[in-house]
Amino acid sequence: MGGSLVGRIAAVALTIGSMVCARIALAEDPCLKQVFGRYCLGGEVDPLLQSVPAPAVSQAAADSLALIFPDGENQLYVLAFSRRIYKVVRAYGVSTQLRFDDTYRLLREKYGPGEDRSQFPEYASTPAARLAAIRRGEGRAVHQWMPSPTWHIELSWTRELGISLSYVANALSASRAARIESGL
Template sequence: MGWRLAREFGILALGATLIAGTANGDDSCLKLVFGRYCLGGDIERALRSAPSPLARQSQGDSLALVYPDGANRLYLLAFENRIYKVVRAYETATQLKFDDLYNQLREKYGLGEDRSRFPEYASTPAFKLASIRRGEGRAIHHWDASNAWYIELSWTREMGIALSYIATEIDARRATQIEGGL
C-alpha cells in the first residue's frame, strides 16, 4: 500500500511541476536534453538552476555558456533568451566513440541523413579521419526527430565529436538575423 501511495504522490508532484512550468510561461520546452536542459526554454531559468558556467560569451541577442560535463563539455547556446542549441562535446574523439553514438541514434531515430563533407582523396575511413584531423573534412549525420527540433552528430577538428540538439525555428530566426546583418 505504501508503494502505491508513494507512486501516486510522485505522479501528482510531477503533474504539479508541469502545470507550474506552464503557468510560469515556460511552455516552450521542445525537448528535455540530457535530462537537464530545456531546448526552446528560457536561458535565464537555466542559468538560475545550474552552477556557474566555465565560460560565458554574449553578442547582441546571442549567448553562449560552457559547462563541465564530466570529462566532456556542454554548450548552451541561446538567441533572444531562448535555448536554441544544446551541444555535448566529447573529450574522447575516436572512431569507436563516433560509431557508438551513431548506432545509438540510428537505433532510436532511424538512418538519418549523411551530410559529411570530405576532400576527394578521402575515400577510406583512414583518409577521412586524417582529413578531419587536418580540418579539411567533417563527418556530420542529421536526424529530423520532429518538426520542432533536430539532432546532429558531428566530428570536426574544432569540436571533436559533438552531439547537438537544435531548435529548428529559433535557429532559423538566428541565421536570418546573422545573414541580414542585423
C-alpha cells in the same frame, strides 16, 4: 438541488480556468525537448544563469548567449538567441572512431538511419583518409536526424569540436541565422 448545480458550475469554471492557466504557462516556456536531462530546448535560458553548478564560461554578443558547463571529461554548450535555448551541444573530451561509431549506432537504433551530411575532399574515400581530413580541417562527418518537425539532432566530428552531439530547435536556429545574415 440549486446548491449542487451552483457547485458543479463552480467546479467546471475552476477546471476550465486551471486548464487556461496551464496553457498560458506552456506558451510562455515551450520546452520542445528535454536535453541531457537538464536543458529545455526552446525554453528560457535565464534560469541557467543562476543554476548550480554555475556555467564555467558565459559569453554574450548582441542577442546571443553561450554557456559552457563541465560534464565530466566532456563539455556542454548551451546556446541561446533572444533569451531562448536554440542549441545544446555535448562535445566529447575524447574523439575516437569507436566513440563516433558507438554514438552513431545508438542514434540509428533509436531514430533510424538519418541523413549523411558529411563533407570530405574527393581523395578521402577510406575511413583512414576521412579521419586524416577531419584532423586537418579539410572534412567533417555529420549525420542528422529529424525526430520532430520542431527540432533535430546532429552527430558531428570536426577539427574544431571533435565529436559532438547537438540538439537544435529549428525555428530559433533559423531566426538566429536570418538575423546574422541580415547583419542586424
